[in-house]
Amino acid sequence: MRPTRTTVLLTAGLVTLLGVPAAAAAETPTNLYVNNQDGSGCSDTGAGTQAVPYCTISAAAKAVLPGQTVRIKPGWTYDEAVTIDRSGAPGKPISFVADGPAVGQQADLGKTVTVRGASHVVLGSLFARGGVQISGSTDVGLDRIRAVRGRLDSVAVDSASKDVRIGRSNLIGVRIEGGSQGTVLSRNLISGPVGPAVSAVDAPGTVVTNNTVYGYCGAALSIAGGSTGAGLFNNVIVARASGSCKTDGARNAVLVAQSATAGTVADYNLVASQVPYSWAGTTYPDPAAFHAATGQGGHDILNTGEDGLGPVEGSPTVDSADPTAPGVLPTDIDGRPTADDPGVPNTGKNGGYLDRGAYETHDGLSQTWMHVDQTWAPVGTKVEVQAVSDSNWPTAMSYHVDFGDGTPPVVTQQGTGAHGLATHAYSKAGDYVIKVTAVNAVGQKATTEKPVKVTAAGPLTAAFSAGPVLPAPDDKTTRVPPLTMSLDPSASATPWPVDRTEVDFGDGSQKSLAGLATATHTYSRPGDYKAAVTVVDVKGTRSTTTRSVHVDYARAGYVAVTPFRLKDTRVHGGTLQGGSPASIGMPAPLHASGMASGGMSAAVINVTLTNVTQDAYVNVSSAYDDRPATSNLNARAGATVSNTVTVPVGEIGNVWFYLNAGRADVIVDFVGYYQPNSGQRFSPVAPTRLADTRTAGGPVAGGTTRTVKVAGVGGIPADVRAVAVNLTSTEATQNSFVVAYPDPANRPEPASNLNPEPGKAKSNQAIVPVGPDGTITLYNHVGSAHLIVDAVGYYGKDGKALYTPVVPGRLADTRTTGKVAAGGTTTVAGVPAGAVGAVLNLTATESTGAGFLTAYGFGSARPEASSLQTLPGLTVPNHVTTPVADGKISVYNGQWGGPTHVIADLLGYFTQG
Structure with missing residues (x-):
């Protein structure tokens, strides 16, 4: 065996005036790290720190010292054959474990892991795709290992290895041979490859305890050669015939050769096979015959079916094992502790309640729930919590109820047929979270949380805030009608939960909502409305508050589109009839033209009248029965006239056309639209x-x-x-x-x-x-x-102002003050304060000559441009956008035209900010 090396790093120290060294010897780090994933910065020539880990496990295996743990990052496969030939020391093993955040997460090793000539070694949470080989080694522990090796045994212990412990692992075949001594298998799930699932040959002192073993080709558990002094306890051992086997060898659950019977003991196993036992060359059909002939298996159970082999309700494996057997572990293959099923008699040795096999039956605890009788209540109110869980063993449950206000948790015991019950009165108002933790008899936990609102004691007092509902920035598809308001009652003082909120919007519309909910409503036109909000709590108490709500169009940017024809009654039908308003819908979201208008507040359209049967005018507005006293087009019989119109859209995205007399076809071309939080x-x-x-x-x-x-x-x-x-x-x-x-x-x-x-x-x-x-x-x-x-x-993008539509209103009409002379100017006032521009419908009527009008900002130089062409004897309107100064506009009548009346109707205005 290679001796353990200890490396001591000495550092030179400076002596202070008091003679104390400035530095001491560096300590050996507790952990080495391996990480082959992208971005890890790994290096096999480094020191294996977390900052610069090793790239391969082999590099760490060559550097690890007694007491150090090699932490292997799960993720990509480590496609290397790993040989561990360095040793730890008693109480200071060298360990190789997965370094993952999740319990049970395994590091993936693509080839064989070999422990050769080493001692005091631990392998944990590894997936060895090439199996594990332990040769000539002592004091080696395998825990939570998953191992495969094709059709060969996934774990082999040989070459006189001693004291090898294999626990809580998932394996395909285990072979112990070559004079190895004291090997212990406990709480493993082992399936057989082409031969026995567990095979011990010339391996004295082998202990197989609390494993679930499946054999398909040959015996499930075979003790042969000089494997004397073996112990076979608390196992679930299944031998089933498989059509894929190429041999007709014995398929006994337990096979102990004559040469291995000396000192070998078997008891408290569950066996499932047609011929479960072969002992010293003789087969036995059941535990009774086996015990009568050999003295072994006095507490064995024979299971001839497929059910009842695992940790399920009614299984004979539950609470029937020997807790004093050698190799017993305190937790099962899944890490769950030994548990006593209160519904099953404890038939294990000395009244023990250990289960047979790799798995321990538990109560199934995974979730807990709570019912809180008051999730919203004033200070001092008793809050009652009832807790339940999905435990199958309710008599063993306790519940820890933390009310979230710093007071100690209340611990309740759940009696038969009862629920965990706890009460508490909060001393201060606030928002709290109640946390219930269900704990079973073995310490398993399930947790749930629920918020509660504790309010100040006092009377129910309704209050609300009001504000416009606008589309999200640049959202062109969500339908948000203009003049939509929200009334939010959340500022109400509500000691008890609110049953409903009743809202009177002040325009004849009402709404009732469950709880303390925000109400939204679309008004038909701007204005000040007297709105009332009534809050009703669960005690039936009512409180009402009333306030004035100002409703207006929101400032909006302009979204330009390539013009397209929206309506032509000559083609689509629907000729305008005098005195009968007609509705035309504006483009819906994702219109075929490629534009979208979910939050459109005003449309810009070009309107043409043709086939006019008699002198008439057209009014375009957002309302059916509440038209402004203005007109947008004036036409003589037989004429074709057009005008651009900027008009607010109605609640459902439409506008109304009203022809005062006769009949006329209307052609509507869509030009663009205004939308809050969007456009230019x-x-x-x-x-x-x-x-x-x-x-x-x-x-x-x-x-x-x-x-x-x-x-x-x-x-x-x-x-x-x-x-x-x-x-x-x-x-x-x-x-x-x-x-x-x-x-x-x-x-x-x-x-x-x-x-x-x-x-x-x-x-x-x-x-x-x-x-x-x-x-x-x-x-x-x-x-x-x-x-x-x-x-x-x-x-x-460098534009300065946003547009606010208005219900069209008349700013000026010289028919009440006298015509504007040729070469004269009239001032139009009344544009809202702060406006830098205005959109008008400017009309010239009763003109005596062909001329023009020019609209421009009040007080500025008159430009050499025109806004409208006057014609003698005709009423001529035009859509005009003009600068504004001090809320005023100047309108000039060209000097070669005759006197004319001027009418100015405000359609909207632009403001900065």
Whole structure:
């Protein structure tokens, strides 16, 4: 045997003024580490520290010292043959164990582990795919080993090894031979390979205790040669015929040769075989005959069936073994301690209750539950906890109830048919967690927890907070209607649990919710509502509080889309009828166009009226029966007119169209939408002319396009996402339509933004996504027309303001104050404070000449651009986006037109922040 080496590391020390050494000899580390996984930083030339472990077990085996433990990281297979030939010392073995976080986790060894010529060695929690070989070694322990070796024995003990202990392992065949002495097998599950499951040949003093042994080819447990003085106790031994065996050898449960009977003892085994015993060459059919002839097996049990062999209810193995037998372990193959089943008589030796075989029957404890009679109660209320578990042995259970407030746990004993019961009164308000731990007779535990709320003593007092419900940032699919509010009653003082919350939203709607729940509600229009919340507790006490709730549209960013046609009553039916509102739904989430609008608060649409049977106007709003006193389009009989409309959407994502007289077809093109927590911010610019074909390029012919540069022009940044422009057509030769769109290679069809007419200058505003190279494209359908493009603002990542829709309201109407003269300016006031921009429906009516209107920020220089074209005798509306200053807008009437009345309706406004 190789002698143990001890390495002592001396360090040089400095002597202080007092003569004390500055450093002492370094101590040998307790652990060495092996880790071959990626990222471990392992090295076989290092010291095997946790920071720099060995890569192979073999490297650690060459360095390990007495008292050290080699901790092997589970994970990848260690594909190496490992030989251990170094020794520990009495009381200071060398150990090789898995270093895993989970109990029972095994390190995977791909080849044979050999212990050769060594002593005081321990192997634990290893999976040896090539088996374990112990040769010429002393005091070797194997615990929680799983071993396989093809069709050969997975563990071999030979070459006069002594005092080898194999416990709590899962093995395929064990062979003990070559003069080995004192080998002990205990609490193992052993299955036979091609020969006996356990074979001892010339191995005196072999002890086989509390194992479950299955033999398929030959005897299950064979003691032969000079294996005298063997002990066979408390085993479950099964010998079954197998069609895969190539031999017709004896299939006895226990086979003891004549040469091995001296001093060999067998008792308290359960055997299962057609011919269970062969002793000194004679077979015996049952324990009675075996005992009568040999004096052995007086307490053996014969089991001829397949049931009752394991740790199950009713098995004869339960509480029937000899607890004094040599090799008995305190825990079974799964690490569970010896347990006394209260429902089974203790028939073991001296009234013992050890089970036979590798497994110990337990009560099945795995879960516990509790019922708390008051999970919400005021200070001083007695809280009662009843605990139960899934234990099969309830009379042996105790429950430890920790009420979570620092007081000692209450320990209750569960009597027959009763539950663990504990009571407690909390002295302070707070949120606590009650923890119940069920403990059986052998110390196994199961735990459960439940929160409780302890409130201050006092009266029930309702209170609530109110706030808007908004879509999550950039969530375009979750449906969140505008004007949705939440009323949260969680601030109520509620000493007892709340049975229900009753809510009156102040608009005629009511809701009742279980418990203290937050109520949500979508209002039909902004305003201040008197809401009431009533809280009712389990004692029937009621408390009500009432307060004013302000409901308004949330500020929103703009989501640009490529325009697409949403509705055309000429194709889809549904012609507008005078006096009958008609609903048109806005795009649902994941619309085929690729856009989504789950949280849309306002839609931007281009509305065209055609086939108008008589002079009429159209109002577009979010409500069926609560329309604002404004109009969006005005049409003469037989005319085709269009206007951009920005309108809040209703609760179900629709808008309503109201034609006041006659009939008309309506065409609706979807342009984009506003959504809180999403989209781009807006920056207004002083109206800036981007293109005028009258001075550059000539008219746009029918069927052709004209590209207009917008990015980097007139204060618009280079990374602009969408641009708001006013489009004007003039000198048209035919009735036509114009489309503004981003990508010149992909014109949306059908869609339109403007309808030119011969002899008329016509305007309409458009919000257009910006396409390649910072351009937008204009398409004219037929004839030819001059086109004018005036920028009024842009949307992009450096935009400054968000949009707030409003119920359309009238800001100005000069029909009550007098016309605006040609070359004159009127001031429109009433835009909310802090607004930097506004969206208006601007209307010119009773005009006496062909001219234009320009809207711009109050107090700023008037730009050379137009917002609307006036026509004598016609009412002309246009969607206008304009800067605002001090809540005011200036509207200029072009000097070559005649006097005109000006009407300004507010659709929404932009604010920063």
